[in-house]
Amino acid sequence: MCYVYLLDSARGMYIGQTADLEKRLRAHKSGAVKSTAQLGGVVCQWWWNVCTRYEALKLELYLRRMQRECGDASVWGLMLDSVTASQLLHEALKLPDTPYQLQFK
Numbered sequence: 001m002c003y004v005y006l007l008d009s010a011r012g013m014y015i016g017q018t019a020d021l022e023k024r025l026r027a028h029k030s031g032a033v034k035s036t037a038q039l040g041g042v043v044c045q046w047w048w049n050v051c052t053r054y055e056a057l058k059l060e061l062y063l064r065r066m067q068r069e070c071g072d073a074s075v076w077g078l079m080l081d082s083v084t085a086s087q088l089l090h091e092a093l094k095l096p097d098t099p100y101q102l103q104f105k
């Protein structure tokens with residue numbers, strides 16, 4: 001099982017995926033993750049569990065695309081609150097594969 005998660009802080013949002021959610025969140029909060037160290041104190045706002053790493057990568061990329069297109073984080077947050085993980089995954093799996101997605105270990 002893998003997880004896709006959304007972190008929030010006063011300085012911005014971050015979307016990621018992992019197989020060990022608790023360990024990854026501890027790393028983010030301690031500042032050990034380079035991509036979120038500059039955000040300061042992060043809080044996990046949402047997380048979804050999916051069956052495979054492939055699904056996690058697809059969902060992560062889909063959410064990042066939504067984040068770029070939406071722009072206003074508060075509107076995006078309200079929208080995500082009303083959408084289930086299965087609905088998001090259904091939409092994410094429609095996206096074409098990219099080289100990035102196929103390079104996971």
